[in-house]
Amino acid sequence: xxxxxxxxxxxxxxxxxxIPDISLEIEDGQFVVFVGPSxxxxxxxxxxxxxxxxVSGGVIQIDGQDMTRTAPAQRKLSMVFQSYALYxxxxxxxxxxxxxxxxxxxxxxxDKAVNNAASILNxxxxxxxxxxxxxxxxxxxxxxxxxIVRQPKAFLFDEPxxxxxxxxxxxxxxxxxxxxxxxxxxxxxxxxxxxxxxxMADKIVVLNAxxxxxxxxxxxxxxxxxxxxVAGFIGSPRMNFIEGxxxxxxxxxxxxxxxxxxxxxxxxxxxAGTVGVAEHLGSDxxxxxxxxxxxxxxxxxxxxxxxxxxxxxxxTPMDGxxxxxxxxxxxx
Amino acid sequence: MATQQTQTAAxxxxxxxxxxxxxxxxxxxxxxxxxxxxxxxLLMPGMEYFTGLDNYRYFFANPNFWAALTNTLVLVGGVxxxxxxxxxxxxxxxxQPIFGQGIVRLLVIAPFFVMPTVSALVWKNMMMHPVNGLxxxxxxxxxVQPLDWFGQVPMxxxxxxxxxxxxxxxxxxxxxxxxxxxEEQKEAAGMDGAGPLSLFFYIILPHLARAxxxxxxxxxxxLLSIFAEIFVTTAGGPGVATTNLTFLIYIQSLLQFDVGLxxxxxxxxxxxxxxxxxxxxxxxxxxxxx
Amino acid sequence: xxxxxxTRRKVIVSAIAWLIGLTLFFPILWTFLTSFKTEGTAIxxxxxxxxxxxxxxxxxxxxxxxxxFRHFSNSVITAVGSTIIGLIIAIPAAWAMAFSPTKRxxxxxxxxxSTKMLPAVGVLVPIYLIFRxxxxxxxxxxxIIVLTMINLPIIVWMLYTYFKEIPVDILEASRMxxxxxxxxIIYVLTPMAIPGIASTMLLNIILAWNEAFWxxxxxxxxxxxxxxxxxxxxxxxxxxxxxxxxxxxxxxAPILIMGWFSQKQLVRGLTFGAVK
Numbered sequence: 097x098x099x100x101x102x103x104x105x106x107x108x109x110x111x112x113x114x115i116p117d118i119s120l121e122i123e124d125g126q127f128v129v130f131v132g133p134s135x136x137x138x139x140x141x142x143x144x145x146x147x148x149x150x151v152s153g154g155v156i157q158i159d160g161q162d163m164t165r166t167a168p169a170q171r172k173l174s175m176v177f178q179s180y181a182l183y184x185x186x187x188x189x190x191x192x193x194x195x196x197x198x199x200x201x202x203x204x205x206x207d208k209a210v211n212n213a214a215s216i217l218n219x220x221x222x223x224x225x226x227x228x229x230x231x232x233x234x235x236x237x238x239x240x241x242x243x244i245v246r247q248p249k250a251f252l253f254d255e256p257x258x259x260x261x262x263x264x265x266x267x268x269x270x271x272x273x274x275x276x277x278x279x280x281x282x283x284x285x286x287x288x289x290x291x292x293x294x295x296m297a298d299k300i301v302v303l304n305a306x307x308x309x310x311x312x313x314x315x316x317x318x319x320x321x322x323x324x325x326v327a328g329f330i331g332s333p334r335m336n337f338i339e340g341x342x343x344x345x346x347x348x349x350x351x352x353x354x355x356x357x358x359x360x361x362x363x364x365x366x367x368a369g370t371v372g373v374a375e376h377l378g379s380d381x382x383x384x385x386x387x388x389x390x391x392x393x394x395x396x397x398x399x400x401x402x403x404x405x406x407x408x409x410x411x412t413p414m415d416g417x418x419x420x421x422x423x424x425x426x427x428x
Numbered sequence: 429m430a431t432q433q434t435q436t437a438a439x440x441x442x443x444x445x446x447x448x449x450x451x452x453x454x455x456x457x458x459x460x461x462x463x464x465x466x467x468x469x470l471l472m473p474g475m476e477y478f479t480g481l482d483n484y485r486y487f488f489a490n491p492n493f494w495a496a497l498t499n500t501l502v503l504v505g506g507v508x509x510x511x512x513x514x515x516x517x518x519x520x521x522x523x524q525p526i527f528g529q530g531i532v533r534l535l536v537i538a539p540f541f542v543m544p545t546v547s548a549l550v551w552k553n554m555m556m557h558p559v560n561g562l563x564x565x566x567x568x569x570x571x572v573q574p575l576d577w578f579g580q581v582p583m584x585x586x587x588x589x590x591x592x593x594x595x596x597x598x599x600x601x602x603x604x605x606x607x608x609x610x611e612e613q614k615e616a617a618g619m620d621g622a623g624p625l626s627l628f629f630y631i632i633l634p635h636l637a638r639a640x641x642x643x644x645x646x647x648x649x650x651l652l653s654i655f656a657e658i659f660v661t662t663a664g665g666p667g668v669a670t671t672n673l674t675f676l677i678y679i680q681s682l683l684q685f686d687v688g689l690x691x692x693x694x695x696x697x698x699x700x701x702x703x704x705x706x707x708x709x710x711x712x713x714x715x716x717x718x
Numbered sequence: 719x720x721x722x723x724x725t726r727r728k729v730i731v732s733a734i735a736w737l738i739g740l741t742l743f744f745p746i747l748w749t750f751l752t753s754f755k756t757e758g759t760a761i762x763x764x765x766x767x768x769x770x771x772x773x774x775x776x777x778x779x780x781x782x783x784x785x786x787f788r789h790f791s792n793s794v795i796t797a798v799g800s801t802i803i804g805l806i807i808a809i810p811a812a813w814a815m816a817f818s819p820t821k822r823x824x825x826x827x828x829x830x831x832s833t834k835m836l837p838a839v840g841v842l843v844p845i846y847l848i849f850r851x852x853x854x855x856x857x858x859x860x861x862i863i864v865l866t867m868i869n870l871p872i873i874v875w876m877l878y879t880y881f882k883e884i885p886v887d888i889l890e891a892s893r894m895x896x897x898x899x900x901x902x903i904i905y906v907l908t909p910m911a912i913p914g915i916a917s918t919m920l921l922n923i924i925l926a927w928n929e930a931f932w933x934x935x936x937x938x939x940x941x942x943x944x945x946x947x948x949x950x951x952x953x954x955x956x957x958x959x960x961x962x963x964x965x966x967x968x969x970x971a972p973i974l975i976m977g978w979f980s981q982k983q984l985v986r987g988l989t990f991g992a993v994k
Contacts, residue, residue, distance in 0.1 A: 445807050445830070521731065524735075526732045527736075537978070539743075545930055546966040546970055550749050655838075659952075674838070694840040694842065700837075701835055701840075713828050
């Protein structure tokens with residue numbers, strides 16, 4: 097079983113602090129996603145859990161055991177790398193079998209486990225190929241296969257889909273989610289893509305500059321962002337932020353409202369503005385509206401709405417969908 | 429980029445190589461340094477005593493030393509001049525479109541792989557022999573008096589042999605550098621109205637400067653210690669006409685058994701080589717993103 | 719697009735290049751041809767180029783008179799032996815420098831190269847005395863030690879440049895897969911680096927095979943490799959050109975072939991990365 101617990105973990109490289117102080121509990125069997133902008137320390141945090149880097153301070157427990165100083169090989173974790181990191185000189189079979197060979201498993205066990213993993217991942221026909229003969233998606237599956245055969249306590253994924261094209265990415269996302277449902281093993285997944293985070297995670301850790309901004313379920317982050325950073329990072333298109341007098345009228349330093357929570361109208365509403373660009377996607381319509389004294393506001397209306405560039409539009413936030421933040425960016 | 433464990437392992441894994449090389453360098457070198465201050469002849473065992481700088485004084489006072497030093501410089505300089513100029517021209521030629529380019533390349537490189545004793549003996553006998561050598565044959569065909577190469581121009585003979593061995597090295601490296609020159613840069617210069625000569629002096633030669641410097645330094649280090657070619661052809665003669673520093677020290681140590689004097693010479697040779705090595709290491713170091 | 723080069727120009731340039739190439743190669747070709755002549759034909763004036771009675775006699779004489787094969791095997795043993803021992807010492811060191819570099823790595827590497835630049839005569843006397851006292855003169859082991867040490871810096875250097883090209887991810891993946899450091903090096907790094915290791919090996923066998931300072935000074939008969947054996951033909955009574963040619967042909971043929979395969983490595987290994 098694989099619960100992971102970080103207590104006051106910190107990391108410096110030379111004189112640079114990448115992670116000041118992080119404590120985090122990951123429960124057994126959960127799918128946890130670390131998300132944040134590039135350079136926020138999410139990959140470093142994953143490598144600390146993996147043991148590929150030493151912590152500068154704090155304790156890492158896996159399954160209740162202190163693993164802070166344990167070598168990566170002994171942590172019983174599996175990792176899927178962004179570059180897939182397949183062994184180029186081994187066949188697919190050799191790649192998947194490698195962790196078991198290192199454990200000293202007998203040939204029969206290895207064959208069984210490899211065939212099993214290959215059938216789960218649709219790799220049976222490719223077992224004797226070399227990695228360079230595979231497509232990106234297939235390589236990704238081999239990397240996952242290599243991770244699952246040794247039945248690790250937890251899987252670590254380091255931006256595994258970022259080298260795939262958009263269509264394949266959606267597919268692999270589903271496959272990984274299904275895999276998690278099937279295996280019920282703890283997964284820790286690093287990405288900068290909040291859509292991946294929202295769709296896959298049981299719980300999301302939003303990281304910024306080495307600090308945890310919020311830790312919660314995708315819906316919690318969406319409906320109750322702890323601060324302006326999370327509010328802005330989660331959700332697409334991005335939340336609109338309004339500062340200054342308009343915000344003060346509502347008793348906050350900043351107010352935020354998501355584009356999908358604004359009802360557009362041709363006749364009346366809280367704010368009035370001029371449509372700059374209207375994007376008609378069919379299922380949705382995005383309006384980029386200039387509002388005097390407020391700035392640009394994005395509106396997402398479902399269906400095809402008949403607004404066009406240059407027209408005046410009135411917008412009203414839906415009930416209870418207005419977020420207020422203080423001067424420090426904390427939610428009020 | 430790594431954990432404490434890998435760092436420790438790394439240090440452990442480097443240590444055999446580092447310690448062995450350190451021992452290989454320090455132990456003999458400090459012995460040489462020690463001997464160089466001793467009166468020490470292998471023919472008179474048990475008679476060693478400290479003589480201070482006497483060995484160095486004898487060494488520098490010995491006219492053979494100055495002859496050897498001059499010979500060393502002439503040998504190094506002559507070979508460098510031939511191989512660098514010849515190598516650059518040959519590289520420019522081989523960079524052109526040629527029928528059977530690969531084979532020509534192989535032919536040109538081949539001499540570098542011939543062991544020094546073989547090339548020296550083949551040249552001395554079959555090429556430069558005053559009676560039966562190929563050169564004397566060619567000379568007679570043209571009605572010229574054949575040259576007694578090792579009798580009349582011994583140093584030139586050795587320079588030619590050594591140049592034949594090192595010309596491929598210079599050519600190969602300058603050719604490699606030449607091929608890394610951006611084709612578009614040449615075309616741009618052509619558009620700007622540069623003729624072949626100004627193209628060579630303003631674009632190609634500056635691009636090759638580094639490669640030529642590196643070839644020069646590396647060859648100098650090897651050429652300072654030329655030994656086998658002299659050993660099997662002239663044995664340093666006639667007189668000391670072809671005795672270089674390396675050969676002089678060899679004579680003093682293994683033929684005259686004067687350890688002290690030879691060691692003093694060895695230290696001088698080390699200092700000479702180090703001056704060149706310093707320049708080379710600086711170029712290498714600049715290129716190293718470790 | 720480059721302008722089309724006129725065929726006439728190409729023919730002229732090719733002719734010049736071939737002429738120079740053949741001239742430079744001629745001494746080797748001449749040695750090869752002479753090895754099939756009788757001693758009489760070998761010194762004949764005017765020289766015979768192709769039309770003579772070809773004979774294999776010299777090759778037989780070289781073997782029966784002077785036990786050529788023993789010197790050949792001495793060369794093989796010392797060149798291959800020193801290269802393999804060098805690789806065993808250098809692979810871990812190069813691993814460490816490439817994948818776990820510290821601030822001092824660069825200095826260590828440069829220092830290692832600097833030992834290669836130490837002139838041999840500077841340490842001739844002590845090495846000779848140490849070898850005499852340890853009874854290593856004229857032994858395979860003695861020669862292997864020396865050749866290993868003088869080529870170790872180049873081996874470390876070349877391996878380092880090859881290892882640098884291997885992505886660290888893959889080594890980390892093996893660590894995650896439960897491989898110990900030893901397993902990581904044996905099962906992952908080494909197989910991936912095989913092309914690099916092979917080229918390093920090739921170049922160092924060539925360098926060791928042709929080494930002609932220590933082989934001449936530290937061996938006499940028993941362990942004498944081909945460099946020293948051929949040198950014995952320099953004495954006046956040994957002036958048998960056809961036999962010299964036969965012995966030389968056998969001595970340079972294998973290395974010439976290896977050398978032709980290792981042109982690129984030659985540049986990398988001997989310029990210490992200063993020319994790319």
